[in-house]
Amino acid sequence: MARQTLNTTCVMDCPDACALEVTVEDSRVTAIGPGDSHPDVGGFICSKVSRFARRLYHEDRLLHPLRRTGAKGEARFERITWDEAIEVITRRFRRIRSESGGEAILPFHYGGSNGLLTDELLDYLYFARLGASRLDKTICAVPATRVAVGMYGKMPGVAFSDYPEARCIVVWGANPRGSNIHLVPYLRAAKRRGATIITIDPRRNLSRAEHDLHLPVRPGQDLPLALAMIRWWEEREALDRDFLATHADGLEPLLERARDWTLERAAEVSGVAATDIERTASTLAGSDPAVVRCGWGLERNANGAQAIAAVLAIPALLGKFGVRGGGYTLSNGGAAKFDAGAIVGDLDWRTRKVNMTQLGRALGPDFDPPLRALFVYNANPLATVPEQDVVRRGLARDDLFTVVHDQVLTDTARYADILLPATTFLEGWDIRPGYGSYVVGGLRPVVEPAGEARTNMQMFAALGRSMGFDEPAFELDDETLLRRVAERIEMPGGPPAGDLLAAGEQTRYDFPGERPIQFETSFPLTPDKKIHLTPPDLGERPFAWQPPGNDYPLAMISPASAGLINSTMGEYNLDTLRVTMHPDDAAARGLTGDGPVRVFNRRGEVHCHLTVSDRVRPGVVSMPKGAWRRSSLNGSTSVALCPDDAQIVGDAACFNDARVEVAAL
Numbered sequence: 001m002a003r004q005t006l007n008t009t010c011v012m013d014c015p016d017a018c019a020l021e022v023t024v025e026d027s028r029v030t031a032i033g034p035g036d037s038h039p040d041v042g043g044f045i046c047s048k049v050s051r052f053a054r055r056l057y058h059e060d061r062l063l064h065p066l067r068r069t070g071a072k073g074e075a076r077f078e079r080i081t082w083d084e085a086i087e088v089i090t091r092r093f094r095r096i097r098s099e100s101g102g103e104a105i106l107p108f109h110y111g112g113s114n115g116l117l118t119d120e121l122l123d124y125l126y127f128a129r130l131g132a133s134r135l136d137k138t139i140c141a142v143p144a145t146r147v148a149v150g151m152y153g154k155m156p157g158v159a160f161s162d163y164p165e166a167r168c169i170v171v172w173g174a175n176p177r178g179s180n181i182h183l184v185p186y187l188r189a190a191k192r193r194g195a196t197i198i199t200i201d202p203r204r205n206l207s208r209a210e211h212d213l214h215l216p217v218r219p220g221q222d223l224p225l226a227l228a229m230i231r232w233w234e235e236r237e238a239l240d241r242d243f244l245a246t247h248a249d250g251l252e253p254l255l256e257r258a259r260d261w262t263l264e265r266a267a268e269v270s271g272v273a274a275t276d277i278e279r280t281a282s283t284l285a286g287s288d289p290a291v292v293r294c295g296w297g298l299e300r301n302a303n304g305a306q307a308i309a310a311v312l313a314i315p316a317l318l319g320k321f322g323v324r325g326g327g328y329t330l331s332n333g334g335a336a337k338f339d340a341g342a343i344v345g346d347l348d349w350r351t352r353k354v355n356m357t358q359l360g361r362a363l364g365p366d367f368d369p370p371l372r373a374l375f376v377y378n379a380n381p382l383a384t385v386p387e388q389d390v391v392r393r394g395l396a397r398d399d400l401f402t403v404v405h406d407q408v409l410t411d412t413a414r415y416a417d418i419l420l421p422a423t424t425f426l427e428g429w430d431i432r433p434g435y436g437s438y439v440v441g442g443l444r445p446v447v448e449p450a451g452e453a454r455t456n457m458q459m460f461a462a463l464g465r466s467m468g469f470d471e472p473a474f475e476l477d478d479e480t481l482l483r484r485v486a487e488r489i490e491m492p493g494g495p496p497a498g499d500l501l502a503a504g505e506q507t508r509y510d511f512p513g514e515r516p517i518q519f520e521t522s523f524p525l526t527p528d529k530k531i532h533l534t535p536p537d538l539g540e541r542p543f544a545w546q547p548p549g550n551d552y553p554l555a556m557i558s559p560a561s562a563g564l565i566n567s568t569m570g571e572y573n574l575d576t577l578r579v580t581m582h583p584d585d586a587a588a589r590g591l592t593g594d595g596p597v598r599v600f601n602r603r604g605e606v607h608c609h610l611t612v613s614d615r616v617r618p619g620v621v622s623m624p625k626g627a628w629r630r631s632s633l634n635g636s637t638s639v640a641l642c643p644d645d646a647q648i649v650g651d652a653a654c655f656n657d658a659r660v661e662v663a664a665l
Contacts, residue, residue: 002025002026002027003023003024003025004023004024005021005022005023005024006021006022006024006444006446006504007019007020007021007022007035007037007444007503007504007505008020008022008425008426008441008442008443008444008446008504009430009432009439009441009442009443009504009506010045010049010425010432010441011113011114011115011118011425011430011432011443012048012049012113012425012565012568013112013113013179013565013566013568014046014179014180014181014436014565015179015180015183015331015332015434015435015436015437016038016040016041016180016181016182016434016436016437017038017432017433017434017435017436017437017439017441017506018034018035018038018041018045018049018182019034019035019036019037019038019041019439019441019505019506020032020033020034020035020045020049021033021034021035021036022426022446024446024447027447027448028053028057028447029053029056029426029446029447030053031050031053032045032049032050032051032052032053033045033050035506037439037505037506038437038439038441038506039159039161039437039438039439039508039514039515040160040161040182040186040437041182042182042185045181046181047562048562048563048564048565048569048573052424052426052569054569054572055407055408055424055568055569055571055572056424056426056427056447056450057450058408058571058572060408060409060571061407061408061421061450061451062406062407062408062409062413062419062420062421062422062451062453063421063450063451063452063453064079064080064421064451064452065079065080065081065082065084065085065418065419065420065421065452066078066079066080066416066418066419066420067080067084067085067088067417067418067419068416068417068418068419072395072396072397072398072402072414072415072417073392073395073396073414073415074414075409075413075414077416077419082420082452082454082462085418085420086462086463086466087466088418089403089418089463089466090463090466090467092373092401093105093130093373093467094467096372096373096401097130097131100369100370100372101131101369102130102131102132102133102351103131103132103133103351103352103369104133104369104370104371104372104373105127105130105132105133105371105372105373105374105375106132106133106135106354106362106371106373106374106375107123107127107132107133107135107375107377108135108356108359108374108375108376108377108379108381109123109135109137109376109377109378109379110137110139110140110356110378110379110384110566111137111378112140112565112566113378113425113565113566113568114378114430114456115430115431115432115433115443116338116340116430116431116432116433116485116489117429117430117431117455117456117457117478117481117482117485118378118428118430118455118456118457119378119456120340121340121343121344121457121473121481121485122344122456122457122460122461122464122473122474122481123377123456123460124340124344124347124349125344125345125347125460125464125469125471125473125474126460126463126464126467126469127349127375128347128348128349129464129467129469129471130467131351132351132375133351133352133353133354133371134349134351134352134353134354135353135354135356136353136354136355136356136651137356138355138356138357138646138650138651138652138653139356139357139384139385139652139653140296140653141296141299141331142649142650142651142652143299143304143305143308143647143649143650143652144294144296144299144304144305144308144330144331145331145650146305146535146537146649146650147305147308147309147312147535147537147538147649148308148312148330148331148334149334149535150526150532150535150536150537150538151309151312151313151526151531151532151533151535152312152524152525152526152531153334153524153525153526153527154331154333154334154525155334155518155522155523155524155525156332156334156335156438156492156511156516156518156522157327157328157329157330157331157332157516157518157522158291158325158326158327158328158329158516158518159329159332159437159438159514159515159516160182160183160186160329160436160437161186161515162291162324162325162515163183163186163187163189163190163291163293163325164186164189164190164193164195164325165190165289165323165324165325165326166190166195166287166289166290166291166325166326167194167195167196167287167288167289167290168195168196168198168283168284168287168289168290168291169187169190169195169196169197169198169290169291169292169293170198170199170200170280170284170290170291170292170293170314171187171197171198171199171200171201171205171206171211171293171295172199172200172201172222172292172293172294172295172298172311173200173201173222173294173295173296173297173298173299173311174201174205174293174294174295174296174297175201175203175205175295175297175559175560176205176206176293177205177206177562178205178559178560178561178562179560179565180436182437183293183436184206184210187206187210187211188210191210191211191212195287196212196213196283196287197210197211197212197213198211198212198213198214198215198280198283199211199213199214199215200214200215200217200222200225200280201214201215201216201217201297202216202217202218202219202555202557202616202617202620202622203216203557203559203580203615203616203617203620203622204216204614204615204616213276213279213280215270215272215276215277215280216271216272216617217270217271217272217617218269218270218271218548218555218617218619218620219300219301219548219555219556219557219620219656219657220301220302220303220304220548220555220656220657221269221270221271221303221548222270222298222303222307222310222311223303223306223307223310223543223545224261224265224266224269224270224545225266225270225272225277226307226310226311226313226314227257227258227260227261227266227310227543227545228258228261228262228263228265228266228267228277228281229277229280229281229284229314230254230255230258230310230313230314230317231255231258231259231261231262232263232277232278232281233281233285233317233318234255234258234259236285238285238318239317239318240316240317240318240319242319243316243319243321244316244317244319247316247519247524247530247531248316248530248531248532248533249530249531249532249533250532250533250534250535251533251534253533253534253542253543254309254310254313254533254534254542254543257542257543257544258310258543263277263278269545271617271618271619284314284318285318288320288323288326289320289323289324289325289326289327290315290318290320290326291315291320291325291326291327291328291329292311292312292314292315292327292328292329293328293329294308294311294312294328294329294330297557297559297656298311299652300557300653300654300655300656300657301548301647301654301655301656301657302546302548302645302647302648302654302657303545303546303647304647304649304652304654305537305538305647305648305649305650305652306538306542306543306544306545308330309533309534309535309538309542309543310543311328312328312330313533314328315327315328315518316531316533317533321518321519321520322517322518322519322520323517323520324515324517326517326518327518327519328518329436331435331436332434332435332436332437332438333433333434333435334525335433335438335491335492335509335516336433336440336489336490336491336509337489337490337491338433338485338488338489338490339488342488343473343481343484343485343488344471344473345471345473354371355646355651356381356385357385357386357644357646357651357652357653358386358387358644358646359381359385359391359394360385360386360387360390360391360393360394360644361387361390361644362394363390363391363393363394363395363397363400364390364393364394371400372399372400372401373400373401373402373403374395374400374401374402374403375402375403375405376402376403376404376405376406376412376413376416377404377405377406377422377456378456379412380406380410380411380412380413380566380567380570380626381412382395382410382411382412382415382629383410383411383412383567383570383626383627383628383629383637383639384566384567384625384626384639385639385644386639386642386643386644386653386655387603387639387640387642387643387644388604388636388637388639388640388642389603389604389636389640390644391639392415395412395415396415401417402415402416402417402418403416403417403418403419403420404416404418404419404420405420405421405422405456405459406419406420406421406422407421407422407423407424407453408571409571410567410570410571410628411567411628411629420454420459421450421451421452421453421454422453422454422455422456422459423445423449423450423453423454423455424453425443426445426446426447427445427446427447427448427449427450427453427455428443428445428449428455428457428478429443429444429445429455429457429478429479429481429482429502430442430443430482431443431482431485431486431489431496431501433489433491438508438509438514438515438516439506439507439508439509440489440491440496440501440506440507440508441501441504441505441506441507442482442486442496442500442501442502442503442504442505442506443504444502444503444504446504455478457476457478457481458478460474461473461474461475461476479502482498482501482502483498483501483502486498486501491509492509492510492511492512492516493508493509493510493511493512494510537649537650538648538649539648539649548657548659549657549659550659551601551602551659552601552659552660552661553619553659553661554581554585554619554620554621554659554660554661554662555619555620555621555656555658555659555660556599556620556621556622556623556638556641556642556656556658556659556660557616557620557621557622557623557655557656558622558623558624558625558638558639558642558655558656558658559622559624559625560624560625560626561574561624561625561626561627563624564624564625564626564627565626566625566626567625567626567627567628568626570626570627570628570631571628574624574627574628574631575631576608576609576631577606577608577609577623577624577627577631577632577633577637578594578608578609578610578611578623578624579597579599579606579608579609579610579611579621579622579623579662580611580612580613580615580616580621580622580623581610581611581612581613581616581621581662582612582613582614582616582617582618582619582620583612583613583614584618585618585619585621585662586610586612589662589663589664590664591610591612591662591664592612593610593612594609594610594611594612595609595610595664595665596608596609596610596633596664596665597609597610597662597663597664597665598662598663598664598665599621599623599641599660599661599662600641600660600661600662600663601641601658601659601660601661603640603641603642603643604636604640604641605634605636605640605641606623606632606634606636606637606638606640606641607632607633607634607636607665608623608631608632608633609633610662621660621662623637623638624638625638625639625655633665638655638658639655641658641660642654642655642657642658643657643658645657
């Protein structure tokens with residue numbers, strides 16, 4: 001039996017970008033384990049990725065190009081060749097362009113579980129040349145990114161391995177156990193060394209032994225909580241005025257709004273005890289070093305961007321920078337920069353933008369000019385986009401020509417006219433900069449692609465050539481493309497070696513040193529090198545609080561789960577959809593045990609099983625994001641209940657503004 005162990009990098013949507021060692025026996029992956037070239041892996045990886053071989057060989061794996069033969073949604077297809085599939089797509093796109101213009105074609109994708117090669121490279125070149133509509137990728141991280149760029153220019157943040165140096169750690173709107181698992185050992189190490197660990201989230205994500213204080217904030221009410229602490233610090237002259245005078249501007253609009261929020265008012269709105277807000281403020285002010293781990297959970301509502309800005313201001317207001325373990329961590333992805341134009345040229349792509357959060361509207365009868373074609377890749381919108389029922393009706397349109405490129409038969413793929421098999425990250429080339437850990441990792445094929453699966457680059461190159469596009473990038477093979485991209489990466493310490501990345505290895509940064517210290521070796525990347533505490537993107541009423549809707553009594557959150565990465569692996573993980581509810585809320589509705597319930601609002605209803613637990617606060621229910629339709633009892637999941645409203649910054653999604661009721665089924 002031929003057996004070998006090969007190196008590669010995990011590309012899944014997680015801050016860690018783990019180094020992997022993959023065992024291959026007789027050309028099949030038999031084990032996936034941790035590699036040793038990563039600073040944070042520490043000898044373990046998450047169970048999701050360690051079992052990823054199940055996806056490679058799952059019965060739902062797509063192995064050949066397919067053409068629809070039944071009604072949309074029935075998943076009845078016939079096998080065709082790649083040449084036939086390319087010819088059909090090219091012919092239809094030429095006809096649509098001729099009759100309605102390129103903007104009648106929409107690419108739908110997301111890059112959370114992709115690297116620099118497989119998202120926004122050859123795909124963008126192809127769709128730009130088509131003159132297709134552009135997708136506004138608003139489903140996640142847009143408010144946080146806009147705010148972080150405006151305030152700090154995406155300054156590299158505190159490394160996870162420096163968290164044990166901190167005396168106070170606030171984990172705000174993040175769930176390390178669900179994503180970013182390698183932060184957890186550092187939190188434990190910090191606690192053993194005497195640090196105070198505080199978590200702020202509607203759901204308790206760490207065990208009681210792993211944190212000292214949990215603030216169970218109501219969804220969407222993080223902003224009043226942060227503003228009340230800022231007022232408390234100003235009243236006690238705890239603000240570092242010298243640091244702020246030297247390194248920051250925009251302080252007064254923040255303080256002006258914070259003065260509206262007493263501890264008592266913030267407690268009433270946020271659902272957190274005033275004494276706990278004060279304890280958090282006091283501990284943060286009195287601890288050196290102190291670090292805030294700001295997650296993306298608090299951005300998923302109408303107040304999201306304002307809340308992110310107030311939270312990211314905390315280390316500046318208190319002067320917590322300049323020491324190892326002091327400052328903040330949001331996304332560290334900005335530490336490595338790549339200009340795709342160096343590979344594909346200046347695209348000059350100026351067509352209309354379509355908000356991905358509002359895909360259902362875009363596929364509807366009132367969208368003008370109407371969409372006639374949808375090309376889905378790197379995404380499963382029927383499981384991830386708000387207003388699920390509206391999206392489903394759009395996908396069911398007989399006059400919508402839909403192409404889906406995916407690894408398995410997803411909920412969305414069932415509605416395809418042409419279905420194309422995609423490689424997994426274990427079967428192709430890519431480069432993955434970590435957005436938490438400070439690594440840039442290479443991906444190389446550890447096994448041959450299953451069946452006739454093709455990489456994104458191979459598919460879009462073939463489509464481009466079929467359309468007659470003559471850009472040189474469409475002629476590059478994937479490994480050559482990897483090496484060209486590696487040469488164009490800018491990172492502290494210089495670009496990574498192409499040979500290293502092509503071997504599936506990882507390279508680290510030099511700030512100098514592998515880990516930055518904010519305001520010592522890492523500084524704001526804003527044009528004037530200052531912190532802008534009130535970034536312009538916040539609009540005319542910065543830090544203004546918007547009261548939540550109250551049309552239904554329970555707030556619903558849809559956080560990451562232990563089984564899925566967004567919707568990936570939904571074909572075998574999370575077979576049974578559950579909603580988690582606090583015991584008090586369950587008792588008030590006469591609900592006990594884990595029986596079936598209906599979770600509903602005016603948008604729709606989800607039939608699923610109940611879990612009663614005090615891990616969620618009263619007034620809140622939790623249903624995992626990304627679940628597939630077959631996991632529920634009626635074919636609907638959390639996004640059937642989520643509004644497609646857009647918040648003020650970046651027109652971004654407001655998943656956690658969903659309000660629902662729960663009743664026995």
